[in-house]
Amino acid sequence: MYRKEIKVLDCTIRDGGLMNNHKFDDDQVRRVFRAVNDSGIDYIELGYKADEKQFKREDFGPMKFCSEKDLERIVGNTEKKCKISVMADIGRFDPNDVIPASESYVDMMRVASYVKDIDKAIDLTNTLKAKGYEMTINLMAVSHARERELDEALEQIEKESGVDVVYLVDSFGALYSEQIAYLAKKYKSILKTREIGIHTHNNQQLAFANTIEAIINNINYLDGTIFGIGRAAGNCPMELLLGFLKNPKFNIRPILQVLESDFIKLRQDIEWGYTIPYMITGILDVHPRAAMKLRQSENKDDYLSFFEKLTSEAEI
Amino acid sequence: MYRKEIKVLDCTIRDGGLMNNHKFDDDQVRRVFRAVNDSGIDYIELGYKADEKQFKREDFGPMKFCSEKDLERIVGNTEKKCKISVMADIGRFDPNDVIPASESYVDMMRVASYVKDIDKAIDLTNTLKAKGYEMTINLMAVSHARERELDEALEQIEKESGVDVVYLVDSFGALYSEQIAYLAKKYKSILKTREIGIHTHNNQQLAFANTIEAIINNINYLDGTIFGIGRAAGNCPMELLLGFLKNPKFNIRPILQVLESDFIKLRQDIEWGYTIPYMITGILDVHPRAAMKLRQSENKDDYLSFFEKLTSEAEI
Known part of the structure; x- marks a missing residue:
């Protein structure tokens, strides 16, 4: 599958961080950053924006906070080819404290929201968009959303928000490909002026298959993680996604190398994946x-x- | 998905046996047999027909041979609700030595064949069919078959064989769902008077997804194994397949129980699955x-x- 609009986002460190309170050491984060940066992947998501008044530094790894200093230690002198993303959870930080995108290592912020919280998500998104960030809204747990409320939320996003990408998120790994296709068509039909993204979970070993189904249905933003790391059953394995995509800009080799150097050991220390x-x-x-x-x-x-x-x- | 024509075949012990030369002890085979028998699954494949002049008993477990005595020890006094299948490889045993189906524990024999060996497969199938066995031909490595030769083999099966079911086999775990759909339509269009089956491998975590795609394309015979056990990356996990199928005759509980009692330990002893x-x-x-x-x-x-x-x- 080669469609030039396709963008791949690696959320290895962000979603993996949910399994160890983000306690990766800087060296490991740097190795993953460099592998992703060298593999032609478009975005890397490293963690969260979190307020240090709400969360103590000593309880978490640095990627819980993603301050400019934290990110500087990761990027260092590496020529930055991929964009950096962070998740910006509603109520977990003060958007007024955020510096303009032009002064930040961060290029994109993603706001995760349940359908019921869409007003708050749109407000936060618009505030951050005004600071120059690329913005996404990730509509979580869509398998539990009531259809009329989902439709209304999508219509509201299209009308009221400046968001660039809206993500279809199968938080519980419950959806089959037919349901992904149905939802992808719905999102495309309502969100006429936005890109759509997909974020899957691997509870039923369908994370990769459902991502392919999303591609077939014209979804262009694709989340994956190395070796499928992520909360619980984990996510769509990045190595499989790169094996499938035919755009010559992607190179699987740096991913194989970091798999070998870091992920066998990591999988012994923390559990994720199909059980x-x-x-x-x-x-x-x-x-x-x-x-x-x-x-x-x-x-x-x-x-x-x-x-x-x-x-x-x-x-x- | 509820379609009464759907038949599920568990090949846990047969395909799993490829990883340990069939060296399961009788107690373990009995526990799997009883779990499958109680779960409403239609067939259980226990092993191979192999000639004891070609293969030494001491080099393999009993399910390499599946003699009537071997099978009697497994079935014992259990009320046999599922049918028993064995694989019958070309040239590995003498079909003239096979007793009639009416006198055997075996209900079905499956002949695995490459496209190039289809003449031998049809001949063997017809010989065994005449003894009263349900018969399948499993066309292996279909991702490597030249299309014209595959078409001819399918036409030949339809014309010359008495086979009941023809299996689409993704031996290398290389096919994506779109290719499964394409091949399923081809098999259905040429094999107008036969049932079609699907046997997948999990190299790309697509074994379950491709089995669902096959179901959508009217394939009715579905192979799976408990915890996906099987050679190399393994097969379609039976627990996922039973979770998907809505026919009330299936009960996932006996499978969960044997998973718990046997498969965690077994996975520590022998390796299979996604790597x-x-x-x-x-x-x-x-x-x-x-x-x-x-x-x-x-x-x-x-x-x-x-x-x-x-x-x-x-x-x-």
Whole structure:
């Protein structure tokens, strides 16, 4: 698949950071940054904008905060070919403190929002857009959204926001390709003047397949992570996505190299990816938090009782 | 997806046996057999028909041979609700030695064949069909078949064989869903009087997605294995397939139970599933043997040099 409008975003460090409170050391973040930068990937998302009055530095790694100084240590003297993205969560920082994009290492900010919070997301997006940042709204947990409310939120974004890209986010890894196709067509039909993006989770081993389905349906912004790292079952594996895309600007070799140097060890230290409890929450279309709790417990492989518990809760 | 014609075949013990020379103990095979039997799955494939003059008993587990005595030890007093399948490889046993289906535990035999060996496959299939067995031909490595030769083989099967089901087999885990859809339509259009089956490999994490694509394209015989066990990157995970199929006859619980009791331990003893070397052979559409050799070596995680080696070989 070669379509010049396609943009790939690597969120290895950002989504992976959800599994270890962003406690990557600077060297590791630098190695990932350089691999992504050399592979022709368009954007790298390194972490979050978070207010140091709300969150203590000592409880998290630097990429929870992504201050200019934090980013400077990562970029260093590297010639910056990919753009840098951070997530900007509603209420977790003061947008008035944000410096103009022209003075920042950050090129893009992404606002994650549930459908019900769309007014706040549009307001925050417009404030940051005025400072010169490329902006996205990532509509989370779309598998739980009521259809009429989703339609209204999309119409509101199209009318009221200056956002560049709206992401379809399968937070629970619950959607099948047919549903991705249906939603992609909906987003395209309502958001006539915006680009659409896709962010998938791998609970049912469909993160890559659903990203391909999104490409087929004219979605141009594609999220992936190296070795699929990310919360719970993780995300679309970047190595598979680069293997699929035929644009010669992409080069899989730097990704293979950092996989080899960093990700085998990392996977031994922190768990992510397909496991049966995450598969179960995916099939049941619920948040993975119960499965994450199970995986931290002594009963981490008690699949049947976990299934019985979740299905009997679902029946209430 | 509920279509009453859909039949699910579990080949956990057969395809998994390729990773350990079929050295499962009888107790383990019995636990898998009972789980599959209780879950509403239509067929279980336990192993191979292999000639004891060609292969020594002491080099393999019993499911390499699947004699009536071997199968009797597995079925025991269990009420047999699922049918039993074995693979019957061309030249590995004498079809004249096979007893009639009415006297055997075996209900179905599957003949794996490359397109070029289709004459032999049809001959073997017809001999065994005459003994009363349900028969399939599994056309391997279809991603390497020349299109005209594939068309001719399918026409020949339709005209000359008594086979019940013809399987589309993505041996190298190289096919994307669009290609599965294209081939499924081809198989359906030529094999007008036969059922079609699908057997996928998970090199690109597409085994489940491609099985769904096959279902959408009216393929009715679906192969899966518990936790995706199978050679190299493994197969379509049965637990995902049962989560997708809506026919109330299927029950995922016995599969979750045997996953818990047996497959976590088994995965520690033998390796299968998505790894970067298998991903690389999948993307390059080549046999996984080079990756299997790498995974047995000290350099099992040298991804970049493996990629460079395979791509420079491919250029010659």
